[in-house]
Amino acid sequence: MIAGWEETTGDISSYQSVDELRDALSGFYPAEGFNTVNNWTHQLWRFCKIMNPGDLVVMPRKYQSVIAIGRILGDYEYRKDAPPGYRHVRSVKWLNVDVARAAVAGDLRDSMGSLLTISELTRRNAVERVEKLAQTGSDPGYAGYITPPADASVLKEEVDEAGTRQLTARDLIGLWGWSRRTADAIEDVDHALRASGLVVEPHFTAGHLDSLVTVSPLNTAEPAHGGAGPVANEEISTSAVSVEDDSPTKDFTWRIGNLPIATDVVSCTLDETLGRAVMHMVENDFSQLPIVDEHRRLVGVVTWESIARAKLGRRQDTITDARALQYPPSAREEEELFARIRDIQRHGFLIVVDAENVVTGILTAVDxxxxxxxxxxxxxxxxxxxxxxxxxxxxxxxxxxxxxxxxxxxxxxxxxxxxxxxxxxxxxxxxxxxxxxxxxxxxxxxxxxxxxxxxxxxxxxxxxxxxxxxxxxxxxxxxxxxxxxxxxxxxxxxx
Known part of the structure; x- marks a missing residue:
């Protein structure tokens, strides 16, 4: 496992404190601002001092929809004879190198998608869940409440220490005394986050008040020419938005995630019998049922009309034969609602998915x-x-x-x-x-x-x-x- 930061020469384990390492990095990167150097300092300190043999490590693999999970075997090493960018290393035994990203529940995946190259997963039973993912390829998930930081200063401290901090949008704006996302509240919280050198993704206006958001430091990427560290984090993360521009952070558009969409979505798989789908639809008074794969990725939808067509066509009594649409109307929570109204008018529903096309909710015309x-x-x-x-x-x-x-x-x-x-x-x-x-x-x-x-x-x-x-x-x-x-x-x- 390689950290990168090729300009950082010498054994960084020789520094006895975060302050010492920060001073050294300021010398290696004199053109960078304090917040950037401070973020890099905490990342390298984790890599060198905080990680221990036996700890689990997660690596999103670049250009692939999988993650690798390993266990750290040894202490930090500085290999002075290695090429620049390959000198700060930890030895790792890789336990499972092709865990589907869709198998990771959204909250844990968002933590892994931090803007930081090196961050720590601690909350929401992260260790036990990563261990299970390494063993079985599935995430048992976590449904408990996340206790928010005591105040905004504690949020900043926790992000600096761990690299990320998850909390609900409600709890985030509550740190600055707001209970609803008004225009004044959004401007106030955006300004406060920016002043603290923090960024939140998805933006706290993209979903409903109880949606989870992940707070990370701004300016967290390695130097552009900085070696071969685990930069695959860039692929798993959602797009970061600067509050300096005219991006969605200042766009007061009504978004799909702002609606109280149904999140406990009943679904079926292609190999199930049609009778089971009919039973679910009758019991719950559904007009449609999403079809998903083993990781709950959307692969189609079945409707009463498609069931009738399958019966009239005397096809086999399977979900595959009654699939109405292989690519049903779907959208992310952060998408503009009114841009998708026609889909809802035409089909009567819109299936809400995340970045991995995993079904997270459904919005119907009735809703x-x-x-x-x-x-x-x-x-x-x-x-x-x-x-x-x-x-x-x-x-x-x-x-x-x-x-x-x-x-x-x-x-x-x-x-x-x-x-x-x-x-x-x-x-x-x-x-x-x-x-x-x-x-x-x-x-x-x-x-x-x-x-x-x-x-x-x-x-x-x-x-x-x-x-x-x-x-x-x-x-x-x-x-x-x-x-x-x-x-x-x-x-x-x-x-």
Whole structure:
């Protein structure tokens, strides 16, 4: 196993601390900035000092869809007579050199796909899972919760120490006090990550709030001419995005992963009987069933229509005979949703896959309709609240409407209730004279409180947000309750 960094001459095990090694690397690479040198320092320190004989090592193999897994046999060696780039080595016994990358669960594969040449896999039972992959070629996976760092500074420390840190998008933005991915939140977190010399992939806006993201240092690649280290990491990783450009990090597009897609996908294989597929579809009220291989890579889909065609054609009673599409519509979570709407309209579904074409979810037309309702309903409810309020205060004169403004310039712009914003009504109602004239059969303080809460909700919705407001959210329910009260004092002639 070879680390590279050909300009780094001499036995690096002679350095007694990270600081000493960093100072030495600064001399070997005088043109590089502090963050780059610091990242390289931690990588070489892991290679020389942290790795121990007996540890497992994972190497994504370049230009192949497999990884190699080995066990370290000896200590770090410096081979001064070897060609440049081949001098920093560790001896390894390779246990399995062709483990399919698709066999590795997405969370572990993302950790392996770090931008770093040398990083450490520690969380989510990584050691036990890699051991199992070496033995059987399959990953038992891990479904537990990942405890996030205590704060942003701890995140930086952990990335420096291990090379990567995984956490959910929710926990990531929570380190900076955000709970939803608004435009302000995205800008704030992007700026903070960049200032800390960190990059996150996939970007924390690409999936849903509970999707895993992997944080790595920026500027982590070896020098361009730097030897033959395990640069195959480049192939397994998803594309890194700089927050300096006009890339998807600043693109507020609605993405497939932003939707609450079904992730516990029932599937079938080509060698199964058609009867088993029919049973799954009837039991779960499915219109389609993905067909996958041994590693859950997508190889087709079966639908009720394709089953009917197979039966009418008197073909064999197998999934292969009833396969509707060998290349069904599929997409990655980070793809733009509206660019794939036609596929959903045409087929009624879109199968979500990862970088290895492994099925991770499915989005149906029914799911999309439900999500659009969740997005649109708050606006329709709030629009009706405002419409009802305008009619309900129509008994008040223009002077009484203007009286709720302390600013005389703003007051002069009011000519009817149509000129009021939702935020103005709490001030209009919170007056004994005007309240008496309206003669609403409610408690005035309670109505003022409800109007304030709903106006705040309206202001939140006025700003772009990756995350759809939940249909059963407390704020939406408050708006619905206010609307119900307003329907009593405003009788719509059309109802």
């Amino acid at each position: 999309l309709a439900g999500e659009l309702q969740a997005r649109i309903q708050p606006f329709t409810v709030l629009e009706e609240v405002e419409r009802r309020l305008r009619r309900a205060v129509s008994s008040l004169s223009v002077e009484e409407l203007r009286a709720c403004f302390k600013d005389k310039y703003k007051a002069q712009k009011i000519h009817s209730a149509k000129d009021l914003t939702l935020g103005n009504y709490r001030y209009l109602i919170n007056d004994e004279h005007r309240w008496t004239k309206l003669a609403w059969p409610y408690d005035r303080a309670d109505i003022v409180e409800r109007l304030e809460a709903v106006a705040k909700y309206r202001n939140q919705l006025a700003h772009w947000d990756v995350d759809a407001p939940e249909q059963d959210s407390k704020q939406l329910e408050q708006a619905k309750q206010l609307l119900k009260l307003l329907k009593i004092v405003d009788r719509d002639p059309t109802e």
